Amino acid sequence: MKRYYCEFCQCSFPDNKTNRQRHMEGGNHQLNRRLHYDSFKDPAQLIEEYCAKPPCRRFFTQGQCPYSLQCRYSHVSFDPTGRPIYPHELKELLDAIARPASPTKEKVKVERVRLPRGWRLRDLPPSLIPPKRPYDLRDVATWGE
Ligand SMILES: [Zn+2]
Ligand SMILES: [Zn+2]
Numbered sequence: 001m002k003r004y005y006c007e008f009c010q011c012s013f014p015d016n017k018t019n020r021q022r023h024m025e026g027g028n029h030q031l032n033r034r035l036h037y038d039s040f041k042d043p044a045q046l047i048e049e050y051c052a053k054p055p056c057r058r059f060f061t062q063g064q065c066p067y068s069l070q071c072r073y074s075h076v077s078f079d080p081t082g083r084p085i086y087p088h089e090l091k092e093l094l095d096a097i098a099r100p101a102s103p104t105k106e107k108v109k110v111e112r113v114r115l116p117r118g119w120r121l122r123d124l125p126p127s128l129i130p131p132k133r134p135y136d137l138r139d140v141a142t143w144g145e
Pocket of ligand 2: 059075
């Protein structure tokens, strides 16, 4: 049977209308697609756009929001000195951008995360300091500790 290969998710499944529709509507697929397109953006611009959204009431009252990056509202909070604290999904996105593009794509420019103008690495809260390479992917939960 023919299989459908989703480039965004790098997975395949038996190709029929139901499967395809279910896949396209899945949150995982939408996030991967979003990550894909966002990876062409400048991280500084991405952060700016993200911070420009109005604050998410659900995130700030309940401490979490199921919409994650898909949320129309911002999950960025600010510490007492006014520095932004990014939600983990935004950090993951920035990290995904920083990671070299997959080798199957030809000649994709490798972009590193750049801090907004005037920021220094040592000014970042510990949770935002990039982990040392090579990344230990088995241990993502401890990043930033
Ligand atoms: Zn997909
Ligand atoms: Zn939200």
